[in-house]
Amino acid sequence: MHSLTNSQIRVRASGKRATSPLGCGTGVPSERFPLELLPTSSVRWYRMAVPTNSTVQVSEKLAAASIQDRDAMNSASPLAGPPESPSVSDPAHHIRELVTGYRRAKVTALAVDLGIADALKDGPLHVDELAVRCQTHPSATGRLLESLLEVGLVTRTGDNYSLTPAGELLRCDVPGSLSRWTTMSAGMQYAAWEGSAHAIRTGLPAFDAVFETSFWQHLASRPDAAADFDAAMADSVTESCELITQDPALRGATVVADIGGGNGKLASTMLDTHPHLSVLVVDLPGVVERAARALTRFGERARVEGADFLTRVPTGGDTYVLCRVLSDWDDTHAAILLDNCRAAMREGDALLVVGGLRRPGQPAARGLLDLHLLMIIGGRERTEAETADLLASAGFRLDRVEHSLSERTSLVAATAV
Ligand SMILES: C[S@@+](CC[C@H](N)C(=O)[O-])C[C@H]1O[C@@H](n2cnc3c(N)ncnc32)[C@H](O)[C@@H]1O
Structure with a gap:
């Protein structure tokens, strides 16, 4: 086993802003990044023991959650006991799914970065029209859309595509939008993980090894990236x-x-x-x-x-x-x-x-x-x-x-x- 040197694991750290014909925050460079924080819209309070013998009031606020959100939250209920490791009926398939997870991350980010989600905000579009609006290659765009169909972000009727409820969250102009979070997560944050083996060997941040500066120093020197991080x-x-x-x-x-x-x-x-x-x-x-x-x-x-x-x-x-x-x-x-x-x-x-x-x-x-x-x-x-x-x-x-x-x-x- 050999440690990677900085030069071996360095990746391009500054991206050119890809201007989108759609504006509204689309076309941001992929080398942007957030910290991993998964949003949900609902909180439930529940009674639990705490060190000082006080307790916490029980109340529920689930009104804003979709049915799927509620199901997911209920399955994660603290009252249900610790979750078990996911059962794996096909170990080889499980490994393939784990290792190819990057493809899902990247196609999701492409739907934001190329302006596809925003272009679909007014309803279904033919793939050729979408390619014109997003200034992309028609055939390649069709293949991307089929990938987005596979991961549940668009639906197709003939050659017309529209956003699913999850795909809607990739638009920049909806409440609860995850467009900037997606771009940063699948951009610079993803790139930083290139130094992950180095981080495990040294206990030091992968980001610093890859970008040759700390996360906060990087933001301080890149006001655009800092504003995107805040957002x-x-x-x-x-x-x-x-x-x-x-x-x-x-x-x-x-x-x-x-x-x-x-x-x-x-x-x-x-x-x-x-x-x-x-x-x-x-x-x-x-x-x-x-x-x-x-x-x-x-x-x-x-x-x-x-x-x-x-x-x-x-x-x-x-x-x-x-x-x-x-x-x-x-x-x-x-x-x-x-x-x-x-x-x-x-x-x-x-x-x-x-x-x-x-x-x-x-x-x-x-x-x-x-x-x-x-x-x-x-x-x-x-x-x-x-x-x-x-x-x-x-x-x-x-x-x-x-x-x-x-x-x-x-x-x-x-x-x-
Ligand atoms: C993970 S963000 C959390 C932001 C916000 N509290 C939230 O929950 O969305 C951490 C915040 O700490 C700020 N921060 C980092 N280092 C700092 C420092 N040395 N002094 C003051 N603020 C700092 C960052 O600018 C950033 O806004």
Whole structure:
């Protein structure tokens, strides 16, 4: 076994923006990237034991979910016990499916990047017309469409194709759109995984080996990629927003400090949902400029502050939120971040940590997400016990833990002590 050198695993890191005749965010380069966060629209709260003997109120909010979503969530219910490993009746077929999974990822991204999903927004189109609108080769376009048919993203009537409900989510102009997330996931993020063997051998991020810079430094030097990353994060934050906005801590809060708040999507959701709240969004200087623009309609209820949270976390909040931030960091940096939060907070202030909680065995896919965090940013998921230790070292008491029904995200509520 030999380690790959950087030059062996380097891939092209800067892409030319492929301008689409359709506009509206189509034709973005494939070398864009997000972190892996799967959105769902529904959250169910359920009763569970927590370390401090408190319990979590049971309620359900399933109204926005499709039947399929509900079925998927029910099968992942925490009340149903740990899921079993998928049964494999044909091992060779199973391996082939696993290894050729990249084809599904890539055709899905092509439907976004070439503007196919957006071109189909007004209804069925003949393959030739689609090729004209997307400036693609007619025969090759037909073959791509047959692949999209195979993976359930389009349907065909004669030579006319239209989007399935899943395919609709690849349009850039629909609520819950996953177009930017798809482009980034199947673009730069995919490319970073080229360095995955290196990451496993060294414990260091694959991204850094492939792109010869860290993920965050890369974003800092590429404003277009950074804006796309923010947007993809915002596209995938819905479930976390629901966990936070429904949390009892927000009812007693006055000023929420959203640390690593990105382009302000969570902040605007909190401000819309809780008219009594003000929000301070803290993020890197270039990022909070975008948040400031997005939050202007809230006037003085919304403030932003640029800061490196590994150096300093601003004071001024009575409730601090780390949404999908703590798991971006290894233990050393996570401890620094928590120390800085604690230094900014007063005794009794609340801290909500969303995402990154690992529940061994539930669901099986969490192992892939944890590994993905290593690949892209050197982060990691943590068990409840690991999180409690980290919090305690920084001067917090873990009060309660809640999970969304899908188990894809979680909320740890802590108090500064
Ligand atoms: C995974 S994103 C989460 C964004 C948002 N909270 C959400 O859930 O959609 C992590 C955020 O941390 C910010 N960030 C990374 N390093 C930072 C640092 N040193 N100081 C401040 N913010 C940082 C990034 O710019 C990004 O907005």
